[in-house]
Amino acid sequence: MVVPDLGRAHGSGRMVTADHLRLLARVARMYHEQGMRQPEIAAALSISQPRVSRLLKEAITRGIVRTVVVLPDGVHTELEEDLQRRYSMRDAVVVDAGGAQGDVIPALAAAAAAYFDATFKGGDVIGISSWSETLLAAVDRMHPKNTQVADRVMQVVGGVGSPEAQVHATRLISRLSDVTRARPVFVPSAGVVGTPLVRDALLQDRAVVEVMAQWDELTVVLVGIGSLEPSPLLLRSGNAVGHTDQEELRSLGAVGDVCLHFFDAEGNVVDSAFDRRVVGINVETFRAVERRVAVAGGRRKYSAIKAALRGGWVNVLITDLEVAQRLLAEPT
Known part of the structure; x- marks a missing residue:
């Protein structure tokens, strides 16, 4: 020594x-x-x-x-920094959800709300997926701002399916717009349509084209990370991945999705018939957004989360302690 x-x-x-x-x-x-x-x-x-x-x-x-520096209980700064280095991320937030008895949503939502409150700055153009129950819980926990901290809050995946799906999408976009004092922008279309032909026609619709043109201006996008098995929310929405589509995606090696774009265990895009029926932000435009924030956790989502990090789909991750420890314990 x-x-x-x-x-x-x-x-x-x-x-x-x-x-x-x-x-x-x-x-x-x-x-x-x-x-x-x-x-x-x-x-x-x-x-x-x-x-x-x-x-x-x-x-x-x-x-x-x-x-x-002595870290307080429940603060995992060292893990967060290790995750950033391992997966070349801009930021990571790790929350202990151990007392949630398998339901990590409340803990993740609270951490995400605090992160959003601290990091949104004036002039942001925020994109947000319509299908994350955790994002809705997070936005519900945010404190309204006294000044405008975002210019627009934009839906990046169609939200019209069943009436419940429409209510969920509208509530999510409207609530985030209210707390940030931003202007809401909705996608006037279903998230998943019946055929590629219908999707191609919708992408020529003037109202849809006007929204799509604004996606190039996004400064931050907030998403969940989906597993191949649809969440209960997505199942109820009318926009879930059907059994036939699931079988095709599984055969192609899909393990998860971001904004209904599915990828394999290495994070590579899976070229599927289902993808050609999605009305939403395309992969290239999504990846071009400077800050791509995912709020996801739980054992069921682990494989999808790891694949999303491997593929560089997101560069900020808000997750639970168990997932974070596993991401660092296993080979990249």
């Missing part, structure tokens, strides 16, 4: 006197242990405040004062 040579002046071979070291230690204790302010220390020791400042810096340089 290398022990710092406290007797040598920093940056030179000159020895420092015991009196100087004693003064360093005294100033450090007064500031860090007794909570005295620098002017108070200067007055007590009859020295100048600039000298107190220099002595405090020197005490750190010499190792007399060492900073130790």
Whole structure:
């Protein structure tokens, strides 16, 4: 072990006197242990405040004062930083959902709401998927802003299916628009249509084209990560992946989706008949968005989450502790 040579002046071979070291230690204790302010220390020791400042810096340089960060319970900063490095992400948020008895949505929603509150800035154009129960729970927990923090909140996947699906999409977009004081923009179409021909016709509709043109202006997009088995919400929506489509996607190696675009275990897009019936943001436009935030967790979603990170679908992940630990324990 290398022990710092406290007797040598920093940056030179000159020895420092015991009196100087004693003064360093005294100033450090007064500031860090007794909570005295620098002017108070200067007055007590009859020295100048600039000298107190220099002595405090020197005490750190010499190792007399060492900073130790002790993480509070429930804070997983080290895991978050490891996830960022491992998967080349902009940011990660890890929340302990252990007390949720298998339901991670409340914990994820609370963490996502706090993240959105802290990171939305004036002028953002926010895209949001219509199909995430966790996103709806998160937006419901957000605090209304006193000033406008977003220009528009845009739906990026069609939302008209069953009446329940329409209510869900409208509520999600409208609520986020209200709390950010932004203008809501809806996709006037179903998310999944019956045939590619119908989809191609819809993509020529003037109202749909006007919305699609604005997707190029997105600065952030908020999504869930779906597994191959549809969630209860998607099943009820009228836009779920049918049995025949599931069989085709499974045979092609699909493990999950973002905005109803399915990918395999490596995160590669799966070219399927189902994909040609989706009305929503295309893969290239989605990937071009600077900040792509996913809120997803739970054991059922693990394979899809890992594949989405491998494929670079998202660059911010808000997830639970169990998923985060597993993502770091297993090979990338």
